Amino acid sequence: MKRLITLTVNDKKYEVAVEPNMTLVDLLRYELGLTGTKKGCEVGDCGSCTVIMDGNPVNSCLVLAVQANGRDILTIEGLETDEGLHPVQQAFVDKGAIQCGFCTSGMILSAKNLLDRNAKPDEAEVRMAISGNLCRCTGYQKIVEAIKSASGWREGSGKSHE
Amino acid sequence: MLLPKFDFHEPTTIEEACQIMAELGQKAKLIAGGTDLIVNMKRKVLSPEHLVSLSRIDALKNVDLSDGPLRIGACVTAAALAESEGIKRTFSAFSKGASVLGTPLIRNLATIAGNLVSARPAADLPPSLMAYGAKVVLKKSAGERSVALEDFFRGPGQTVVGKDEILTEILIDKPLGYTGAGYIKLGVRKTLEISLVNVAAFISLDSQDGSIQRARIVLGAVAPIPIRVPSAEQILVGEKPTETLFVRAGETAAQDSRPIDDFRGSAEYRRDMIEVLTRRALEMAFNEARSHE
Numbered sequence: 001m002k003r004l005i006t007l008t009v010n011d012k013k014y015e016v017a018v019e020p021n022m023t024l025v026d027l028l029r030y031e032l033g034l035t036g037t038k039k040g041c042e043v044g045d046c047g048s049c050t051v052i053m054d055g056n057p058v059n060s061c062l063v064l065a066v067q068a069n070g071r072d073i074l075t076i077e078g079l080e081t082d083e084g085l086h087p088v089q090q091a092f093v094d095k096g097a098i099q100c101g102f103c104t105s106g107m108i109l110s111a112k113n114l115l116d117r118n119a120k121p122d123e124a125e126v127r128m129a130i131s132g133n134l135c136r137c138t139g140y141q142k143i144v145e146a147i148k149s150a151s152g153w154r155e156g157s158g159k160s161h162e
Numbered sequence: 163m164l165l166p167k168f169d170f171h172e173p174t175t176i177e178e179a180c181q182i183m184a185e186l187g188q189k190a191k192l193i194a195g196g197t198d199l200i201v202n203m204k205r206k207v208l209s210p211e212h213l214v215s216l217s218r219i220d221a222l223k224n225v226d227l228s229d230g231p232l233r234i235g236a237c238v239t240a241a242a243l244a245e246s247e248g249i250k251r252t253f254s255a256f257s258k259g260a261s262v263l264g265t266p267l268i269r270n271l272a273t274i275a276g277n278l279v280s281a282r283p284a285a286d287l288p289p290s291l292m293a294y295g296a297k298v299v300l301k302k303s304a305g306e307r308s309v310a311l312e313d314f315f316r317g318p319g320q321t322v323v324g325k326d327e328i329l330t331e332i333l334i335d336k337p338l339g340y341t342g343a344g345y346i347k348l349g350v351r352k353t354l355e356i357s358l359v360n361v362a363a364f365i366s367l368d369s370q371d372g373s374i375q376r377a378r379i380v381l382g383a384v385a386p387i388p389i390r391v392p393s394a395e396q397i398l399v400g401e402k403p404t405e406t407l408f409v410r411a412g413e414t415a416a417q418d419s420r421p422i423d424d425f426r427g428s429a430e431y432r433r434d435m436i437e438v439l440t441r442r443a444l445e446m447a448f449n450e451a452r453s454h455e
């Protein structure tokens with residue numbers, strides 16, 4: 001039987017009826033049309049389905065939609081503002097950290113979460129923060145460089161997005 | 163990958179959850195972080211008719227570091243355990259285990275009870291918890307019991323938890339005096355890794371420069387369940403800690419364990435690693451014991 005749930009996604013409230021066996025990633029992609037969140041392995045290995053739930057990045061393929069009832073979700077679509085791309089997004093573009101793009105949403109969300117907690121991470125901390133996000137294209141080097149270059153953004157010129 | 167269909171229950175108290183489990187019994191599965199269960203359901207290894215979620219029971223999310231034993235609620239996540247400064251200070255080996263479990267994303271979902279009840283031979287939380295002598299509390303409508311973690315595991319995926327029971331709490335007595343512990347996970351990668359071998363060691367000294375009073379060595383991933391190695395522990399008790407002593411304990415642990423060959427590593431390699439890692443975990447435990455009071 002379907003259940004009515006309410007959740008906030010990218011600051012917008014949604015009320016949807018979902019089957020208990022629907023995962024959060026399927027709710028986002030197929031019911032809400034937010035296809036920025038990707039689906040790779042579907043079993044927690046790859047991180048392409050990363051979303052931030054109540055402030056913590058998680059694999060949305062392992063969360064049931066009904067478990068997201070009442071929660072606050074941030075997906076890649078929620079990062080851009082009227083001022084433009086989020087500094088982490090911009091850094092990925094500038095540094096050539098995107099190839100096929102399949103890992104990018106998850107990478108950026110994991111990176112944003114890191115920088116929200118630790119404005120000046122060292123390289124080891126950057127690599128640890130994205131260690132649940134697999135990339136088959138870039139070899140990670142440019143991703144790490146992009147995250148490091150974005151790490152000063154809070155002190156930067158009126159570019160704060162929060 | 164579709165999930166099999168099920169009915170979903172979301173109790174908000176432990177009592178309510180116990181009642182639901184008493185009624186549904188065999189047909190129901192508890193779900194906490196879901197990182198083990200959802201994967202098994204997607205792979206069609208399991209298809210319970212009912213899922214009973216523990217995530218809305220706030221009483222299962224507390225860590226109590228005040229007086230008495232450390233009490234950890236069933237639904238505390240690996241991330242919360244790894245981030246707790248109090249746990250790191252007093253239970254460094256356990257903190258280490260939590261910090262190397264899965265990936266940062268998995269740690270935000272994975273709970274301590276889920277890690278114990280899923281009973282994977284290579285799981286990261288059981289070895290150190292066993293080395294510290296942890297106990298778990300199992301509740302059902304008819305009452306509760308407490309079980310030493312040592313007596314908890316029955317085989318891969320199997321524990322003493324009854325169909326209508328819920329693991330509500332993990333208790334660890336605070337180590338007194340000169341005690342220390344160490345945990346080492348060996349894999350081929352730094353993250354997203356199932357251990358080839360993991361080793362936890364705990365020792366207590368009778369004084370700062372004294373002899374070893376108690377010792378526990380626990381090996382993971384080398385048997386169907388995490389195991390203690392009494393023969394190696396006996397070598398240590400009553401002796402002055404020295405490098406040679408730790409080497410002997412490592413050799414004994416390696417001799418008395420029966421690891422298997424699989425695609426991750428050969429039995430021979432695992433046995434060699436047990437020797438080295440037991441020695442190193444004991445050194446970690448000793449160094450901590452000397453500086454703790």
Ligand SMILES: Cc1cc2nc3c(=O)[nH]c(=O)nc-3n(C[C@H](O)[C@H](O)[C@H](O)COP(=O)(O)OP(=O)(O)OC[C@H]3O[C@@H](n4cnc5c(N)ncnc54)[C@H](O)[C@@H]3O)c2cc1C
Pocket residue numbers: 043044045191192193194195196197198199200201216236237262263264265268271272273274275276277278279280284285286287323327328329330354355356
């Ligand atoms: C990509 C990936 C990597 C992983 N890496 C590791 C790793 O490195 N190390 C490691 O140890 N594990 C690892 N795991 C396994 C898993 O994440 C952990 O075992 C986790 O702690 C399970 O907790 P959970 O809350 O997600 O459990 P769930 O999946 O919710 O539950 C697991 C089992 O425990 C039962 N259960 C849960 N809570 C209770 C309770 N309170 N009382 C009674 N029964 C209960 C459930 O019914 C189910 O049978 C990994 C998993 C994935 C998907």
Ligand code: FES
Pocket residue numbers: 038039040041042043044045046047048049050059060061062
């Ligand atoms: S799709 Fe969720 S981790 Fe791969």
Ligand code: FES
Pocket residue numbers: 097098099100101102103104134135136137138
């Ligand atoms: S850019 Fe292709 S997977 Fe990372």
